Amino acid sequence: xxxxxxxxVERAVGVLDEHGLADLSMRRIAAELGLQPSALYHHFASxxxxxxxxxxxxLERGTRPEAGVDSWxxxxxxxxxxxxxAMLAYRDGAELVAxxxxxxxxxxxPSRRLAAAVRDAGFDAEFSRxxxxxxxxxxxxxxxDEQTHLQANSxxxxxxxxDDRSGTDSFDLGLSLIVDGIRQRLAAAxxxxxxx
Amino acid sequence: xxxxxxxxVERAVGVLDEHGLADLSMRRIAAELGLQPSALYHHFASxxxxxxxxxxxxLERGTRPEAGVDSWxxxxxxxxxxxxxAMLAYRDGAELVAxxxxxxxxxxxPSRRLAAAVRDAGFDAEFSRxxxxxxxxxxxxxxxDEQTHLQANSxxxxxxxxDDRSGTDSFDLGLSLIVDGIRQRLAAAxxxxxxx
DNA sequence: ACCTGAACACCGTTCAAGT
DNA sequence: ACCTGAACACCGTTCAAGT
Numbered sequence: 051x052x053x054x055x056x057x058x059v060e061r062a063v064g065v066l067d068e069h070g071l072a073d074l075s076m077r078r079i080a081a082e083l084g085l086q087p088s089a090l091y092h093h094f095a096s097x098x099x100x101x102x103x104x105x106x107x108x109l110e111r112g113t114r115p116e117a118g119v120d121s122w123x124x125x126x127x128x129x130x131x132x133x134x135x136a137m138l139a140y141r142d143g144a145e146l147v148a149x150x151x152x153x154x155x156x157x158x159x160p161s162r163r164l165a166a167a168v169r170d171a172g173f174d175a176e177f178s179r180x181x182x183x184x185x186x187x188x189x190x191x192x193x194x195d196e197q198t199h200l201q202a203n204s205x206x207x208x209x210x211x212x213d214d215r216s217g218t219d220s221f222d223l224g225l226s227l228i229v230d231g232i233r234q235r236l237a238a239a240x241x242x243x244x245x246x
Numbered sequence: 247x248x249x250x251x252x253x254x255v256e257r258a259v260g261v262l263d264e265h266g267l268a269d270l271s272m273r274r275i276a277a278e279l280g281l282q283p284s285a286l287y288h289h290f291a292s293x294x295x296x297x298x299x300x301x302x303x304x305l306e307r308g309t310r311p312e313a314g315v316d317s318w319x320x321x322x323x324x325x326x327x328x329x330x331x332a333m334l335a336y337r338d339g340a341e342l343v344a345x346x347x348x349x350x351x352x353x354x355x356p357s358r359r360l361a362a363a364v365r366d367a368g369f370d371a372e373f374s375r376x377x378x379x380x381x382x383x384x385x386x387x388x389x390x391d392e393q394t395h396l397q398a399n400s401x402x403x404x405x406x407x408x409d410d411r412s413g414t415d416s417f418d419l420g421l422s423l424i425v426d427g428i429r430q431r432l433a434a435a436x437x438x439x440x441x442x
Numbered sequence: 443a444c445c446t447g448a449a450c451a452c453c454g455t456t457c458a459a460g461t
Numbered sequence: 462a463c464c465t466g467a468a469c470a471c472c473g474t475t476c477a478a479g480t
Contacts, residue, residue: 052444076473088475089445097473145348152341152390154398177419183391184384184420191383194348202350223373224380230430231423248463272454284456285464293454 051084055093055103058083062104063140071142071149076100102156105147109160112136116163122171123229126164130185130225133160134193141201144193151190161186171236181232188228192221247280251289251299254279258300259336267338267345272296298352301343305356308332312359318367319425322360326381326421329356330389337397340389347386357382367432377428384424388417 061083066074076097080087094100112135116125137143151157164182169175196217257279262270272293276283290296308331312321333339347353360378365371392413 075471077471085444086446087473088447091474092444148348152344152394154394180416180419181423183388183416184423187387187391187420188380188383191387192379195379195383198348198350220376220379223376224383227377227380227427227431228423230427231425234426234430235423271452273452282465283454284466287455288463 053083053085053093058090058093058100059103059107062100063107066104066142066146067140071146074101074104074146098150098153098155101146102150105150106156106159108140108143108147109133109136109157112139113159122167123233125167125170126185126229126232127225129160129163129167130189133189134221137193138197142197144190144197148190148194151186168232171232173232173235177235181228185225185228188224192224196221249279249281249289254286254289254296255299255303258296259303262300262338262342263336265337267342270297270300270342294346294349294351297342298346301346302352302355304336304339304343305329305332305353308335309355318363319429321363321366322381322425322428323421325356325360325363326385329385330417333389334393338393340386340393344386344390347382364428367428369428369431373431377424381421381424384420388420392417 058079062074062079065079065082069078076090077087079100080090090100094103113132116129120128137147140146147157161179161182164185165175165178168178168181173181200217254275258270258275261275261278265274272286273283275296276286286296290299309328312325316324333343336342343353357375357378360381361371361374364374364377369377396413
């Protein structure tokens with residue numbers, strides 16, 4: 051069989067969702083495609099590069115173009131929720147995305163869109179990048195935690211139904227702390243940070 | 247040779263700092279101690295448990311008891327910087343600590359101390375935990391990024407000396423956004439969050 | 443351009459057996 | 462209590478060779 055890059059990414063997404071990140075090996079992906087492991091290295095220079103492509107694919111599937119009429123803070127909140135939903139939609143999605151981001155590949159779309167939203171509030175590029183990274187680190191960390199505990203509960207016997215909304219609540223709380231911190235710099239009279 | 251748990255942790259810290267997280271394998275640690283790999287399983291149930299002990303050891307080495315006379319926000323900032331310094335003091339320290347925290351083990355000391363500082367500002371336990379996690383996720387994410395890029399630069403030929411302080415600057419900025427967000431809830435008149 | 447086959451240098455973990 | 466020896470079931474990556 052002869053495959054293209056995107057066919058391999060699609061099968062990798064399947065392996066991730068069905069068997070988890072621990073089982074997402076080059077050998078496993080190759081086997082499910084009926085290929086030798088070495089064949090994957092025709093399409094990707096390394097496993098890291100393949101994982102980056104898988105992470106980007108997850109985020110693209112869960113992302114729609116921005117309407118563009120909202121205020122900067124509503125956009126930051128909306129982008130963060132979209133990111134969270136995209137990662138929660140696949141098994142180990144958050145851990146994969148966080149891992150890929152940790153080794154400095156992929157996941158550039160979300161950070162650029164977050165930074166653009168902050169910049170539209172009137173902040174300079176440097177501040178906007180730093181603020182966007184603060185939001186992004188929170189989102190990755192929080193959703194990784196959520197997903198770890200969700201999956202731990204789903205393995206065990208006890209149903210965590212009464213706690214169902216606690217993830218979203220604490221996500222919104224942490225996110226609002228950061229957004230409020232940004233907004234405060236906007237309101238501060240005589241601040242040097244906001245543009246003209 | 248006959249070793250105790252702490253001897254193995256100490257050697258693992260050495261392997262981490264000298265060879266990096268990728269080379270921190272059970273077989274490597276065992277070999278450096280002159281043991282069979284299987285011997286380690288007398289002291290630790292799994293590699294994850296050993297890594298958790300290594301992460302806790304790094305944090306203990308970089309942590310001193312709090313003086314206890316500072317304001318809540320100064321304590322949050324001081325604890326965050328202490329945590330950052332502790333992780334930066336060892337090769338791949340941030341990635342290790344973040345990984346251990348991601349699979350739900352160890353690293354409880356820092357989150358408890360952060361939550362205690364927020365609680366002393368007058369917030370309830372639930373808010374304090376959520377605020378502490380927000381700080382912690384930011385710290386782990388930011389310092390992992392810093393360390394990845396520092397090490398990437400140290401491998402390459404170009405010295406990043408002029409950029410030396412940019413990590414600390416953006417760390418302080420992101421941290422202050424979150425602390426300001428917490429403080430704002432304290433100042434808000436008629437808020438239900440702060441305690442009597 | 444895309445893949446096979448075979449090899450290299452590794453992994454984490456288990457378990458009977460030794461002292 | 463602590464360790465050995467041997468095995469099981471895997472890894473990522475390289476590379477000459479095939480079509």
